[in-house]
Amino acid sequence: MAARLSEDDLIARFFAPGAAPEGLGLRDDAALLAGAPGDLVLTTDALVAGVHFFADDPPDAIARKALRVNLSDLAAKGAEPVGFLLALALPTDWTEDWLAAFANGLAEDATAYACPLFGGDTVKTAGPLMVSITALGRIETGRMARRDGARPGDLLYVSGTIGDAALGLSLRLGAPALEAGLEVESRRFLLDRYLLPQPRCGLAPAMRRFAQGGMDVSDGFVGDLTKMLRVSGVTARIDLGLLPLSPAARAALSIDRALIETLATGGDDYEILAAVGQNEAADFERSAAAAGIKVSRVGTVAAGEGAPEFVGPSGRALAFTRGSFSHF
């Protein structure tokens, strides 16, 4: 059955109903985006089953994650979503039910985040499912928060909480001590943080107005921070006691103190790391609060080019054997 649906029929049935006017009904070779003032911010993130998610994750969650990891990039840059293009490689065993649920989750998130589908391509593959999304955002000219924008003296902030998704992934892969020691509510929270990123789109205005530099934390706090500092040509001193942790992550730490490394270096946080000038810090905090997004100051940018210095709650310097989680 499923294999007999042509690509055009598949697109018309599952994707065209939720597409934007710019997508021209998904019946053209291309989408048409009218010019508008400001800069365009462009980002591409691709997810592969077995690497970035589990092949048996709910199809709507896979679709949402694929869009949200791109929305997280736009938010970190300070841009407002405009729309996205989707390249979907379907494995041979896809079903219409699976695709309907995938398309439905995608359409719901596209509406919720005001980032509609502009177009794309659907292909078959002998390999695992792959979802590649290119998202477009718009921003006032010259206001993008760049990775290379951190300056000595800037305060470093992170949004939300760090490390939850890494613990959620540990639970998915099997972590007997955590399974035994954590309440069911905590386990559910951590698993959900891995399954469904919460892009901090509400922080975009604060980023473009008040941040010097920014990126989203997707490959681990320690590694991504180190990247931003290196590209900016600076270093930093980080107080790990200030790293924002959820109650569930605190509970996990109380079971095993060594999990601090998992929390600080694990991936899939999709929080925002911002470098904010000291004179803009109060405005940045107020703007974030007005958007209902928690931001926590974790350290200060310093002149120099070495690795950042991490100081633990006791004031003792810490080093990480594994700087960054790499999907690659």
Add this chain to the structure above:
Amino acid sequence: MAARLSEDDLIARFFAPGAAPEGLGLRDDAALLAGAPGDLVLTTDALVAGVHFFADDPPDAIARKALRVNLSDLAAKGAEPVGFLLALALPTDWTEDWLAAFANGLAEDATAYACPLFGGDTVKTAGPLMVSITALGRIETGRMARRDGARPGDLLYVSGTIGDAALGLSLRLGAPALEAGLEVESRRFLLDRYLLPQPRCGLAPAMRRFAQGGMDVSDGFVGDLTKMLRVSGVTARIDLGLLPLSPAARAALSIDRALIETLATGGDDYEILAAVGQNEAADFERSAAAAGIKVSRVGTVAAGEGAPEFVGPSGRALAFTRGSFSHF
């Protein structure tokens, strides 16, 4: 060795040297495209090894094809290339030599076609190589040649020659009669037409100035024409005797007349199909000639909603059992 190269190192080494300023050195999460007057045309095409190309094709040819199929869409819409984003899923057995050749071919074509790399994502996959490209083009506001733009009375043109790539694919898959009957030069020409599309970028000005409707012919002339007519709410009469054929395709036809179906319905032409008003036809032809691109008038758009009528060289109506080559 190869597996130890991090994603960042891989990007810095193979892709950053050829990237555009908009790519910010490929060290940011996003690319930054300054606003400019006019509309943006956006297209995504994904290629999978074993479906759209052979896994053992030369890596530079795979890269060129992935970019060129997107450039072909931009040209058919009348847009000038601006840049592209790349999602590359590498199978586990990739080597640095392979990737260097891929990146080199991509960079050479990006320069040749003035369509530089803006950014993207590199991931690993347990499946076949996949290359997904999203290309951006720019065009004067309201000038895009749309699939739904064909009107009764318009003349239908195709660029270049039709069916060469389908014959090239037949040769790749094994076609003893063609192998025996065609000169080596003809076989080489047909194989190359499958391996390396020649996007008709030079036709873009004629398309945006003089065409009512347009699309690129990538899934077969008969099928793609039928799609454009259906979306435009019209039909057409096509004189197959006017279908532009290369000397090699003519030689193949003289070996087996039944190959007309392969020529007319096979995929991978990457030529342009244009619907041009009768008053603009002379200007369209002159503009194409000035760009050095052959265009051939193959028929006329007519009112009505049925399938197009195909008339053979003898004046006899033809029907095709297989309307379109589908990669899906």
